Amino acid sequence: MSEILALTATETAERVRSRELSTREVFETYRDRAARVELNAFTWVAEAPPADEASAGAPLAGVPLAVKDLFCTEGVPSQAGSRILEGYRPPYTATAVAKLARAGAPLLGKTNQDEFAMGSSNENSGYGPVRNPWDRDRVPGGSSGGSAAAVAAGLAPWAIGTDTGGSIRQPAALCGIVGLKPTYGAVSRYGMIAFASSLDQAGPLTRTVADAALLLGHMVGRDPLDSTSVAFPEPIEIPERDDLAGIRLGVPSELSEETEGIELGVAGAFRATLELARQLGAEVEEIHLPHTAHGLSAYYLIAPAEASANLARFDGVRYGLRVDGGEGLREMYERTRAQGFGAEVKRRIMLGTYALSSGYYDAHYGRAQKVRTKIAEDFHAAFERFDFVVTPTSPTVAFPLGAKLDDPLAMYFNDYFTVPMPLAGIPAISIPNGLSDGLPTGFQIAGPAFSENRILAAAHALEGAIGFDGSAGRAP
Amino acid sequence: MIDREQVLHVAALARLELSGEEVDRMARELSGILDHIEKISELELDDVEPTSHVLDVSNVLRLDEPRPSLPPDVALAQAPAVAAEGFEVPSPTA
Secondary structure (H helix, E strand, O other), X not given: OHHHHOOOHHHHHHHHHXXXXXXXXXXXXXXXXXXXXXXXXXXXXXXXXXXXXXXOOOOOOOOOEEEEOOEOEOOXXXXXXXXXXXXXXXXXXXXXXXXXXXXXXXXXXXXXXXXXXXXXXXXXXXXXXXXXXXXXXXXXXXXXXXXXXXXHOOOOOEEEEEEOOOOOHHHHHHHOXXXXXXXXXXXXXXXEOOOOOOOOEEEEEEOOHHHHXXXXXXXXXXXXXXXXXXXXOOOOOOOOOOOOOOOEEXXXXXXXXXOOOXXXXXXXXXXXXXXXXXXXXXXXXXXXXXXXXXXXXXXXXXXXXXXXXXXXXXXXXOOOOOOOOOOOHHHHHHHHHXXXXXXXXXXXXXXXXXXXXXXXXXXXXHHHXXXXXXXXXXXXXXXXXXXXXXXXXXXXXXXXXXXXOOOHHHXXXXXXXXXXXXXXXXXXXXXXXXEEOOEEEEEEEEOOOOOHHHHHHHXXXXXXXHOOOOHHHHOO | OOOXXXXXXXXXXXXXXXXXXXXXHHHHHHHHXXXXXXXXXXXXXXXXXXXXXXXXXXXXXXXXXXXXXXXXXXXHOOOOOXXXXXXXXXXXXX
């Protein structure tokens, strides 16, 4: 068993293909670990792999997949971390999950998350917080906290999550794993329970950069069921590069290690990796992305506004919770939503409804959309001179459970380094960047739209140079 | 910045029932958040086009071909209340 845990997902796939390992052996190893409750990472675990998907030749055959709860999976609880969807079993499966199943990856389980993906600590789940495997009194980050904790703890070989303002990259950083947010439109959103539709994007959470490339390669593609999906312009390649010769890295002064509020250990780890990048041949220079400093403000108007519309569908009529009050339809709506939604979801629905309401629309939502244009222009200009923009992923390491629950603004600051990229629609990866006080930190690499192959190659080179050892998170 | 009155107005628009304690807390928290994010009002944005979407695609149409849809019993299977092959709801005029 410990032998299986030591393998990356790529290695596991190879050994299943060469019949050194059986699909059943791998599945049962991870199923038994996923069923353990200490981290509260899973909300549902499969008993056995679907019999017909053990097709031996499939590229991902025998490597079980953990799936964030907000992906609809036919007949399997899909609750998006919310009590308003308790017990909901959808009649269809999300395209991303269906594609991975067709590529051979059996569904291992559904992972806990912040309710409707709103949060950076996983404490907003209606099903209890997830714990960080590096220190169980600390948060795993969010909102894909269950997926990140499951991979870091060796409860799953790999996982998928979604990222709206950092929800793949930030928990990946806090748990010491790799997390990639693809270019907007690269992966179909069909069957993802929507948070902010112009920002939401699915992506991999994995132990290694090569695993992320392997998984992403089977997720991307135009889907007739999602009119905002586009064909990826080239195949996703498995990265092999181990140098950065000729690569130009821009360090934005607005998103640097000198940002107010960043922890010293995180800043130090970031600087050390910039030095490693130079040793690998990269040119590192300071740049300016002046509008990214306003990314959080724009994000916390746009995302709640879109959420307030998307979450209107939870009304006690077609699925999920209904609270009858004995009175009319309107009272039923209001009571169902009052009881079914948690505090953070209510806060964002209120913020979004306010930002869209008559008299405030232009000053709030309208202005935020213009800031979004300026942020995209900043990145566009940067990529004329630089291959990538690099930043720390999160300003802090994993913080203690409860530490920021009463301060929404402090919680929102967790997303400071990760919101500008989804606002611009561009891809970004977080890779493990060593420890600070015994806890993982992340290094973020962002590139132009559809530059995933180049990002993965650069991340692979840095990953080798950093030499991060994640085995402590998987013990025992 | 945001008073109780406004909170109650927005909650009604959002079809959310809030307790008295929630109304107070929401007024306080939303004021704090808006106070911070309204810093974008300092930016000069008059000639900037808004971005609602980052993709360079518009009017994506699907082929107008019939295809199977969910059978009624499957579509109704998750509903809290069903009557006469439809979703049952309390009276809108009650």
